Amino acid sequence: MPAMSPTMTEGNISAWKVKEGESFSTGDVILEIETDKASMDVEAQDDGVVAKIFAEDGSKAVKVGTRIAVLADPGDDISNLEIPPDDSQPVQSEADNVKGGEDSKYESSGVEKEIKGTPQNKRPAEDKPTTSPSGPGQNPKYPLYPSVITLVHENHISDEEVAKIPATGPNGRLLKGDVLAYLGTIDSDYTAKLAKRIGDLEHLDLSGIKILQPAAQPTAATATTIPPAPEPLKTSSVSLTISLAEVLKVQQRIQDTLGVTVPLSTFLARAVDLANDDLPRPKGQKSSADDLFNAVLGLDTVPTTSRGAYLPQIDALPARSSTKSPPRPSAKKPDIIDILSGKAVPERSARRPSSSGNKLSTADGALNVFSLAVPVGEEKRARTFLERVKTVLQVEPGKLIF
Template sequence: MPAMSPTMTEGNISSWKVKEGDSFSAGDILLEIETDKASMDVEAQDDGVMAKILQGDGSKAVKVGTRIAVLGDPGDDVSSLEVPPDDSKPVQSEADNVKGGADSKYETSGVEKETPGTPQNKRPAKDKPKTSPTGPGQNPKYPLYPSVIALVHENHISDDEVAKIPATGPNGRLLKGDVLAYLGTIDSDYPASQSKRIEHMAHLDLSNIKVLPTTPKTAAKAAGGAAAVAEEKIPQVTGVSITVSLAEVLKVQKRIKDTLGVTVPLSTFLARAVDLANDDLPKPKHAKPSADDLFNAVLGLDTIPTTSRGTYLPQIDAFPVVPPRKAQATSLAHSPRVSTSTAKKIDIIDVLSGKVTPKRAAPFSTSSVSIPGRTLSTADGAVNVFSLTVPVGEEKRARTFLERVKTVLQVEPGKLVL
């Protein structure tokens, strides 16, 4: 009776699909078995002939491992075959509970195949242990490995014999090699030597590692080194600036107000321009790749990027530009507060004595727009200087940022509020 599952201990024979004397091929269904959970078909593993059926249709509670039929090789004369005596032992339920992890090899058909004069269920002479086993057996705290359970069932090793097999596995567990050594298939010392070799390889030998001795340093060298480190930590900065005209921004602002009746503040244009200009700036020369960039480069998942997002926020200063005046012959003509037409008709002595009051030139008209922390001049001809203070080596990155801000504000400011 084959075990169709790891927990099966007995089954019922529903019906035989072949009769005594019938030939069959590998894959043919030999019989149907019923358990308390399901009905299953048993297929032939090889070609053969049905020599004798020992458990007929309707047999109940047939223990796993009980002989139910005898098979012969293809072409055998069934009438001349001698059925060997049945010395197989049914598998007990207690053993199944302990060994409930048998693999698919254990779950194959249990129909025994016989050839004349040689019972298959007997262990071959070479499989018998050469000597009585000695040493500790399987640790009862752990179950048997599925491969060990399958090997035990294939060779019909009893529980008493299993308990006597020396266990060389971790935590005293029985290995497949221990069973093979007990059967005489491999050298009896092989499992133990393999376990020692694996255990030795599992530990890293650090005995040959030596600590590099530190060279003593004098107090003067230590002080000099500390000063040098302090000097290196002081960052060197430089300034980058550019002039920007807001004339186009003011035109767009006026068109929006005339069309929609909404006044968009200059701060909105500037904030949007700064945000766009900070995208994909070239990395400075001294920039180091991050740990993620290096890891991706090692794995070949990605190349180290050459750009990154900036965090620049420019300082804005407004300087009104005075229109140039004609050069004058007298020193009074160079004064921006005295009219050039009056300077030719008056005497300097009269001016100093208070007899003549020179006409003053009209002041240059300007207006300004206040932004938190900054003042922008909106007068015609005013110069707005956008500047940055950056570490040495970032000049190219900072200049690229300022050029982008200038381009957006002077060429296409309308896109900033779309």
């Protein structure tokens, strides 16, 4: 059972993630351990195979240091392996957690690695440091950090040597860097240099900061001249008279035939959309990136037309004034005595004038002016658009609906 913290003396096995006979790789979770404080996963330090599990799922109050399983190396035939006798040494107090030396045959996960009687499965111990530690060692008042315990067990450092390794941690505690320096993995002064650098970075150095002086307000003599505003874009107006008589006829025909009223705006919107397709490219307009890319690849030539975005303004022509005959002077009404004596003839009622002379024809009422305001140089393109609108609305407006 591994010690997952300096104060841990026992734990419960929640579940084995790898069963007997199954292989695992470095970093895989082997089992889940539960204590009175938290649940933790135990990861594999090397590749291997689970040879035998002694503490099954749900085991309670398993002492730290108690053998819970035996692991074999990858590729071993576990059916022929001899399981060594249990010589584990469970801890009795929190102080036992910080001791090493004799527990070197256990991984940091607390699982026994050696298998007695099978030399091919034993891992040779690493060479111990040749130099003897000197200087103030670990403060016995504090337990070792878990990382230090793991490093001590992996390198088979005895308790006597651990007590003599110079400790540079807070309150005289032994750091992982102290052990690495003792093993010769890093420079002996690396820990001191790192501590000094961290101490220097704790304080922000503001000595190189300069206060920015406020900018002087420009006077009339030093004030820069304001650049002139860009000239407004010069535009030109293009207009064309278009009759909507045919559109009104098609609209009435649809109403009489299908009983559906198609708004006039529908005819106009579809005619405008159709007329905007493939208009001549205006002078000076640059080709788009897609056009140039296709031209370089030879996929297509640079087109000479493009889609427009024109939306004309529509104004109706003013109605023509009807000609009316001047009012006739009112005749004197004859006396009733003259009428009875035959001297006067009663005036006949005047015939009502025909209303056809005052009514505008449908064609006259359907005339409208379509106009566009375009930049100078686009007059030809705009006129082509209006001509297309006129052709669609006056010649074949029915195609806009059917």
